[in-house]
Amino acid sequence: MSAAPDIPELATALAEAADDGAWRDAAKAGLAARRQFLRERFDAGEAIDRLVSRCADAADLVVRAAWQRCLGDEPGLDLMATGGYGRGELYPQSDIDLLVLAEPGLQQRHQVAIGRFFSLLWDAGLATSQAVRSTSQCIDAARDDVTVLTSLMECRALAGDPGAPKALAAALAPTVLWSPSDYFFAKREEQQARHARFNDTAHNLEPSIKEGPGGLRDLQTITWMGMRLYGVPGLRALVPLGLLGEDECASLEREWRVLARLRFGLHLLAGRREERLGFDYQKNLAAMLGLKDERRDNLAVEQMMQGFFRSAATVMRINDRVLQRYEEQLSGQEAPVPLGEGYELRHGYLAMTEPARLGQGLAPVLELFAAWDRQPDARGLHSETARALGESLGAIGPYAGQPASLREQFMALVQSPHAVATLTRMARLGVLARYLPAFGKVSGRMQYDLFHVYTVDQHTLTVLAHLDGFARKADERFGIAHEIWPRLRKPHVLLLAGLFHDIAKGRGGDHSELGATDAREFAAAHAMPQSDADLLAWLVEQHLLMSTTAQRQDISDPVVVARFANKVADREHLDYLYLLTCADIAGTSPKLWNAWKDRLLADLHAATRFALRRGLENPVHATEIMAETRAAALSRLLGEGLSREEVERIWEAYPDVGFLRYRPEQIAWQTHGIAASGGADTLVMVRPHLEDGGLEVFVRTPDRDGLFAALVATFDRLGLNVLEARVLNSIDGFALDNFQLFAPHGRAPEPAAVESALKLALRDPARVKPPRRAAPRQLRHFRVPVKVGFDASADGRRTRMSLVCTDQPGLLASVAQVLRKFRLRVHDARIATFGEKVEDFFLLTDEANAPIDDPALLDQLREAIVAGVDGEMHHGKKEAQH
Structure with a gap:
């Protein structure tokens, strides 16, 4: 391993450079050596806070040397680092944010020298984001743009008056512009808009470490808000104020180290400013982090991404709590709305009057979710209660060790009209992973392919959301799902099938079979009737059957339909499987479900339903289907004005199999076109x-x-x-x-x-x-x-x-x-x-x-x-x- 580049020697080389060309060469060589050293320290596992500090130190040296070369100690000119660079945190390929603070006259007088200064930095390989402003110009820019204000809130002196940052902070005080309330709501709206760009989930195939939900920017947002609202220097200073728990602060610091290390490694690997954890880098970055493939379905890259998604989920949970606390502080005192039974609404959020009870184990936790179920209009869980819940997770044991009474309470929640909302809340807040450990193992778990655009847990929750939509007729893209849902004998069995269908991914072996075993064990522990347990396990084991049949086989073939009908066996299994299949496909990717798949599955459902109604011992024969199609198409064509003789003449040349493979409507469309073509050799018809x-x-x-x-x-x-x-x-x-x-x-x-x-x-x-x-x-x-x-x-x-x-x-x-x-x-x-x-x-x-x-x-x-x-x-x- 090489030794660290000697900072004093680099400083001397820069100071003694004969001309700007020599200075540029010395700076480039010094920065390159420094980056190589940082790569070696990264590989050796050096702490990330030390690495970002070393990176900033190297930039400081070059920036100060360039300033001294171009402007010396000119009075009235102050150079400051702002933004992330201002807080002494720099990544290998990040821009350095600089502010030259000077009155307009001095700006004009030194315009050429200031331009030379920035050019030297660019020539040395430092990408700069720069501004040259007076104090009044800073105030005007900050008043117009909250992001400018945010950048200027984190500044430190690099050259000139050491007291300039403090004076600038006083000029930008909340009493002058952007009051705490205005700043809070502007930054919260900014975060919401940023999250929306990523579909409000961190669980994307190529997530942004910096800007995505749960990324570094979310952590910085609550820090900036704390600085503006309470005048504190950073996150840890919020702990004595009661705005951040010691445990929450420690969690955020831990997740910052995870996210920051990923970002640092990504910059080293990409050799340019890259914030998206793209496929181009994922495998190599996992190797840089020392991760190894364990087996085919637990690759090193999947382990790395699971770590990222879990960190992002933690940041999002704490971010939500802290934002809520800020809002409450800004809103002032508001009388709670008693709900009875130890609950109340505070600022519209559900709160336990004695949240410490949550530490007693599962019983008060289930009680909390039952109370939440009864308050569907609550804005969410109150931050104090949410924090207590987070601290109590360790006291929640798996369902296998819980008394029958508590398992009954869990099943009551699953059978509630708001079951999907409750299960989603349990998953987001970490409760479901404790109660159902198998779900915890797939939390944040991605699959390294382009088909599954969500992690397994996010996919599962999306499937449940689609099932909930079928019940509420919320999505017209599903042609018959809303008609089938009311026929379900026990909808909660379908919801459990959605919860378990992918729960065994990543273990090795057939996840459908392993998941079916998990489902049977769950059903037995929760005293589900045997018929329900059998249906649940069958749905989990066969959840891919309908999609593979429809997409890989010719479902116009009666033999294919008969084979599928024999596996399904009855109408109840068909209805449940159809709904699970639709939700599973649509929940895999927002772009995967389309009208063609909707019709394909609906056709298979209809054909199978007919076969079951007729009786599996009396299979439908192709001749019957062709006769029915022929009659239906003829009726349509006669209604459109064609004569029977003309239709029969055209159909004399039609192969019989056409009446098996095409719908009556398609046969009519084709026949009408042939009749209208006047016997032309070539006919091409196209329709939306x-x-x-x-x-x-x-x-x-x-x-x-x-x-x-x-x-x-x-x-x-x-x-x-x-x-x-x-x-x-x-x-x-x-x-x-x-x-x-x-x-x-x-x-x-x-x-x-x-x-x-x-x-x-x-x-x-x-x-x-x-x-x-x-x-x-x-x-x-x-x-x-x-x-x-x-x-x-x-x-x-x-x-x-x-x-x-x-x-x-x-x-x-x-x-x-x-x-x-x-x-x-x-x-x-x-x-x-x-x-x-x-x-x-x-x-x-x-x-x-x-x-x-x-x-x-x-x-x-x-x-x-x-x-x-x-x-x-x-x-x-x-x-x-x-």
């Missing part, structure tokens, strides 16, 4: 579908080589994702292709533009090539091994190909090109993307519409698909580098 950004496309054109590949390549060029492709052939030699498309960002091209692009491509499909684009930044950090599998379709007439790989631009078009080279026909395609992972399924035949049963050919096809996907991935990386 289901929601903003959704399109449905129907193409009827003479079947020929490369048709499917040309179509999907064109969609890719238009920025449209294929969700589903139905590829049929008419009896008279036409392709009848139907596509469900979706624009990822909700801005689909106009239908006329899509129609024109497709018609152009259909003039010569063989010449249409897939576009080549760089993969998005986030995708480059994840690699899913390419897996290609083959098996027979349910009816044995097709070969099903599955493809699992990393998502990338142009993937489907690239695969289509390979299939074209092998002269294979695509009859159906289901495209499912789970974050960075793609799971696509294709139904294939050879040119004669026969299944592919040659093992050698399948091996060649597999090799070609793998090579093509890997080639696209490699090209995407090169494009990104360029």
Whole structure:
């Protein structure tokens, strides 16, 4: 390890530099050596408060040397450090905030020298955020912008009058501008707006250590408020005033060290000012911190992120309490509103009159949440009570060791109309993790992928919120969920299934099976009836069944529906599973749920309900479904003015399977378009579908080589994702292709533009090539091994190909090109993307519409698909580098 750069020697080198160029070189070399030294001290585990102080010391030396070189000891000019740098806290790549305090005449007289001073700092590699103002100009700027005032509240002298910071503070006193009340409400509004930019949660895949909820800025906000409201120098000075408990102060200091160390390491790793803990840095930063992978589902990066999220949650909880105390102090005395039974409302917050009782264990804690349940309009928990609750967490034991009476009380809360709000509060305040230790293990736990955008506990709470929305009919995006909810025999069983469905993640093994075991143990301990316990465990174990069936299989196939119906067995299990599936998908990512998934699951629910009503011993046959679809489509077309003869003439060329795979409404739309086309060889129809950004496309054109590949390549060029492709052939030699498309960002091209692009491509499909684009930044950090599998379709007439790989631009078009080279026909395609992972399924035949049963050919096809996907991935990386 190298020795620390000698600060006096660096000072001497700067003072003796012959010219500005030599000074710049000496400063750059000294700062670079200092950063290398700090990296070594970081790796050695030196305390973070010492590291940020060392970093500020090095900057001080260079700044003072530059000032002396350019301005000397010119009277009337004062140089101050402000903001974070002003409090002596600096990170390797942070800007240094500087204020030159001088009257306007002196500013003008020394303008050139001051400009030279700042230029020297920039040339030395110090990024500065600077201001040149007089005291009156500081007052004006601070009056207009509370962030300017905040920055000036933390300043220290670097050159000039040592008393200047104190004099400036007096000029900016609350009696002059920004009274304590005005400052508090302005900074609280600023924090609320900042949180809203991050969706009011710290649990994002790439969180901001500095600005995100629970980040360093939240900790600084309550510090600044304390300084302004009470004239204290920092957090610890709030303890004697009773505004911050000793335990709370110690917790904030501990979490500051966690967050600050992450930020310091991130700056070292990025080599630039970076505050977002992005995928580009997460793995390497975890390694810098000395963390090791324990197993596949407990990676070092996941351990690091779990530590971050837990620290952020602690900061948010204490931040909320302190803000509430500030508000109460500013609002003055207000008579509490008695609620009876030892509770009252203070300033609208629920308070226990004897909060010390919470230290007695679980009983008073459950009593508190029951009282809160009875006061749904309370603004929250009073800070004094919240603090007492936080201090009492250690006295709360797991449910397994609690008496039956308390477990009954917990179940009463779960069965309350406000159960989701209560469970969410318990989770946020740390109670649920104590009562249910398995939940504590997934608190703050992230999964290192792009599919799960929340930590496991945040995802669970989001799922519960969606379930609560079904009960209250709060979200129109779910077509039939609100109709199904009232039929539930015991809704609390579904809420418990939502609570347990992912509770075993990170333990190793199948989390569905492990979670089902946890659920059974919980049910037994809480004396749930056996039928309820069985339903709960089944839901947890099978919570992925419906989504995988709908997204990976052809649910228009009666065999697929019958197989699913046999697993579900009855209408009750179907209803519960449907609601859990909807909430689980929607709770994984705000962007994951869409109208196509809503219809897909609703269709599977309807088909399964019919199969169950008919009886599992009497499966529905394809001929019945086709007859019903045909009759319904004909009725619609007759109502639209077409004659029976005309419809039957068009349908003579329709393959029977079309009446199985398409809805009556789709058949009618296609038939009407064919009738209106007047027998044209090529027909392209495009219409908005289901929601903003959704399109449905129907193409009827003479079947020929490369048709499917040309179509999907064109969609890719238009920025449209294929969700589903139905590829049929008419009896008279036409392709009848139907596509469900979706624009990822909700801005689909106009239908006329899509129609024109497709018609152009259909003039010569063989010449249409897939576009080549760089993969998005986030995708480059994840690699899913390419897996290609083959098996027979349910009816044995097709070969099903599955493809699992990393998502990338142009993937489907690239695969289509390979299939074209092998002269294979695509009859159906289901495209499912789970974050960075793609799971696509294709139904294939050879040119004669026969299944592919040659093992050698399948091996060649597999090799070609793998090579093509890997080639696209490699090209995407090169494009990104360029």
